Amino acid sequence: MASVILQAEGLKRHFGGLKAVDGVDLALNAGEIHALIGPNGAGKTTLVSLLSGRQVPDAGAIRFDGTDITRLPAHERVRRGIGYTFQITAIYAGLSVFDNLALAVQRGHTRDLSRAVTEAAARVGLEDLLPQIAGTLSYGHQRLLEIGMGLALHPRLLILDEPTQGFAAGEIEGFMALVRGLVPATTVLLIEHNMDVVMALAERITVLDQGRVLASGLPAEIRANRAVQDAYLGGSHAGD
Template identity: 75%
Template sequence: MTLLQARGLTRHFGGLRAVDGVDFDLTQGEIHALIGPNGAGKTTFVSLLCGRVAAQAGSIAFAGQDITRLPAQARVRLGIAYTFQITSIYARLSVYDNVALAVQRRGLRDLRAGVMAALDRVGLGAQADQVAGTLSYGHQRLLEIAMGLGLAPRLLILDEPTQGLAAGEIEGFKTLVRGLVPDVTVLLIEHNMDVVMDLADRITVLNFGRVLATGTPAQIRADRAVQAAYLGG
């Protein structure tokens, strides 16, 4: 089942064609990676999907509903959560309170149960009372994912989640993401190609705001256009 479908999605900034007529499909329950050179339009594209940036042309459907003109908060309520490339936690609040801010949007009766479920899922249950800003960088990234999970998303968009993580933390991250599917569909923007090739069911390559290729990791690895533009083959 197709969870998200974009057709002809376009966003220009002056003369820069950041996203230029992109068609894109996400299958429910998959891990889908979005890769491409710096400046390819990846972050602008996912900002269009989650409503942080308005599309100038094209359409977006989520779970069969046209969301092209919906504001970001309405898309969150429908089940789209986006974690940022740069950690965006509330450093002075506790770990628990960071996640509670997300969970309370769902109107759960048992707020604590919802918060602890999200923290336990990323392995931070024991740090619930710790001030978020005192966590290690790797744990702050995990907290951000817990905040996304606190929204009970159908689609979780992760923007450069392994940036700055140590090798051991990356292995833990991969285990975490694998455990999210098929309940949660994951769209992953990632420069670490080992992570991409190990995790992704499918990969879409953007270049100059357009789709260069979409396929399995093996297909993308063997694609000569992708090799020339991005993989250095």
């Protein structure tokens, strides 16, 4: 039986009358790729903020590797092995690719900085672009740089929030190969609107709708779920 690396129970986050996250349970098995999907306004972005420590839940608990992290700030979760990327790139546009990766590597207290940066760049296919200013990269390469910065921390759990947004069609296959190569050493939580990517990568899928879990299961089960079809698969695939 797979071990659970992250367990969220009864998470709630309300904004006035809006129940953005309303009693969500989520369990991530170690070494798996788990996708989180749902229509616009489903609560995906708020849930990611709760898991990464950017927001504190109104109720509920989050445990990582058996330890309660519900009230830990984001930087402390990073130190414990939770890495994440955002819907909007969070790179340092005025610095080189090398310097962006170096800043991430330094947070991991790596002794051989140059070697660690080169290895991180190679993992995302940017080793030939290390001198380039990050803000001049294509959007797809900026997304890869952000993922590389996350991987430089050697996370045990990597949360990827809409990672293929802005990718050209030819870049998506390379991204999927990258993600497949992360497991089982790294658990991946993938928040993604591209259902072809979700179905190709995810071992399990959780569907949110109106702040609650609508369904959770294997890709084939989710695809065949009538409630999911009505709420999401039959409609818009845009992220929130």
